[in-house]
Amino acid sequence: MLVMPGHDELITDEARWDAVRRRDRTADGSFVYSVRSTGVYCRPSCAARLPRRENVRFHATCADAERAGFRPCKRCRPDGPTLAQRQSVAVSKACRLIEEADELPALAVLADAAGMSPFHFHRVFKAVVGVTPKQYADAHRARRVRGELDRSATVTEAIYGAGFNSNGRFYAASAGLLGMTPKAWRNGGRGIEIRFAVGECSLGSILVAATDKGVCAIELGDDPDGLVRGLQDRFPKARLIGGDAEFEALVARVVGFVETPGRDPGLPLDIRGTAFQQRVWQAIREVPAGATVTYTEIAERIGLPRAVRAVARACASNRIAVAIPCHRVVRIDGSLSGYRWGIERKRELLEREAAP
16 A cells, blocks of 8 residues: 555545545545546546545555556546645746746746646645745845845945845845844844853753844754854854853753753743744744644644745754744654754754653
């Protein structure tokens, strides 16, 4: 039996029939069903009239159904790409158009290239990517600005060189996109004060860094010097200040939180990221200690059930370990997936939280 990831429950004919009755799109690709009275086979989500149960058989693959003498349904075309696959291809094409354009193409232009109406395209794009076409374009331009800021003679030149047609619009969003002003980014963080300290905990070395707004990084690793170099590489011209007694007390709170991750340390956080990332991180912060959620569940909680991959990328972008507890996000089968600071640390944190 060929079962797609996340559909281990579709191993009985009763479960498959229930998926057919619900026209469950998420079951597409897990199996097909044939109808004896019509001689065709369909996807679980086929919108055709529901057949009588006694006329239905289930097959692992299209090839199995055809060997049994059935032909593909002309309505749902089970032998071709699924609707989700077709939409993914269309959205990928739109993303390339956005990335290659100097200005954001009109919604009607993007929708036409995808073969959809503007309203439907906008909804599909957000469901697949996790953000709107405009938000995607702004995020892409922000990445271009980072590169331009390193190359251009002036900040204004960099902003326009990256495709922003209004420096006011970019400056309004720059703090969230860059974590500081464009000028400070271009200067490698010059003028920004970041206090930091490196300590040791049972999970290895730990670096804690904070701006005047709150903790901006909690990094774990095996090499304390490497953690500091990483911070320096991100902000080569920032004023990095070794922690004083007050800051050391903050570090101690963080270490205590790592050792007993069920406690809420009440840390002030300086969370920087895109609007989508911040929605993901906020949803993760609402997961209680001792519990786990899947990437799919986080996507559903933020109202974007198809943005599972984007949720995973947001988790990977998190630089504030434990306080933003992305270690509580697991695969749909409960297994542990990638963790910025190592799978073994993720496993250890979960075991500590599960301990009575």
